[in-house]
Amino acid sequence: MATPMIDDIELKAVQYIRQETDQDFTRQRVAGLSGTLHQKLGRASHRVVLTGYLLPATATDDLKKLQDKASSGDEVTFTADITTALSVSKMVIESFRAEQHVGPAGQIAYCMALAESPPLPPPAELSAFGGLGDFGLGDLGFDPGALGDVLNDIQSAADTVMQSADSAISAVEKLSALASLGDLANVGNPVKPVVDKVAELGALGSTVQSLASTIKGLTG
Numbered sequence: 001m002a003t004p005m006i007d008d009i010e011l012k013a014v015q016y017i018r019q020e021t022d023q024d025f026t027r028q029r030v031a032g033l034s035g036t037l038h039q040k041l042g043r044a045s046h047r048v049v050l051t052g053y054l055l056p057a058t059a060t061d062d063l064k065k066l067q068d069k070a071s072s073g074d075e076v077t078f079t080a081d082i083t084t085a086l087s088v089s090k091m092v093i094e095s096f097r098a099e100q101h102v103g104p105a106g107q108i109a110y111c112m113a114l115a116e117s118p119p120l121p122p123p124a125e126l127s128a129f130g131g132l133g134d135f136g137l138g139d140l141g142f143d144p145g146a147l148g149d150v151l152n153d154i155q156s157a158a159d160t161v162m163q164s165a166d167s168a169i170s171a172v173e174k175l176s177a178l179a180s181l182g183d184l185a186n187v188g189n190p191v192k193p194v195v196d197k198v199a200e201l202g203a204l205g206s207t208v209q210s211l212a213s214t215i216k217g218l219t220g
Contacts, residue, residue, distance in 0.1 A: 006069065048082070050112060053109050055107075056107065076090070078114055094114065096111075097112070
């Protein structure tokens with residue numbers, strides 16, 4: 001049997017090793033079903049519990065190393081025959097206990113529990129259109145890249161329309177101010193035709209501005 005190791009520490013006098021694997025199930029009751037449905041949520045971390053002795057020649061140094069590792073909570077590498085079939089790269093020391101036996105030998109007994117510490121999954125990534133390709137666009141055979149510069153052209157056109165709308169609204173405001181000066185009397189108003197045209201331009205300006213805002217919203 002290969003000597004179990006935690007990083008560079010050899011555990012030469014191991015007396016007992018137990019490996020545990022538990023599945024993480026949630027129980028669901030289904031009406032009319034005899035028995036309980038178990039829904040698998042995943043697998044719990046592999047655990048290893050071992051007990052042994054630290055040999056007198058290196059007991060003090062090995063005890064200090066194990067205590068430091070247990071106190072820090074850092075990941076460790078554990079190797080042993082009992083974990084040969086398991087894909088475990090890193091573990092953490094969940095608990096550590098030591099007992100010193102009084103006597104000439106000065107042996108130190110220990111018991112520790114280690115648990116698998118798997119790496120985190122890669123961060124989620126957003127694809128084009130906020131990932132909508134996986135929820136319909138991709139299934140329809142739609143390739144956003146095929147649009148080329150169409151979206152940029154729409155954006156440019158929207159900017160032009162917005163600028164024209166701003167100029168039109170500014171002109172309408174100036175004509176409105178001019179028309180108010182001519183509203184001196186109901187009879188013989190010299191700028192009555194201007195007032196009528198101002199009203200028409202005002203309605204047109206609002207329509208253009210609404211259209212431009214809509215295009216702007218579609219292009220972001």
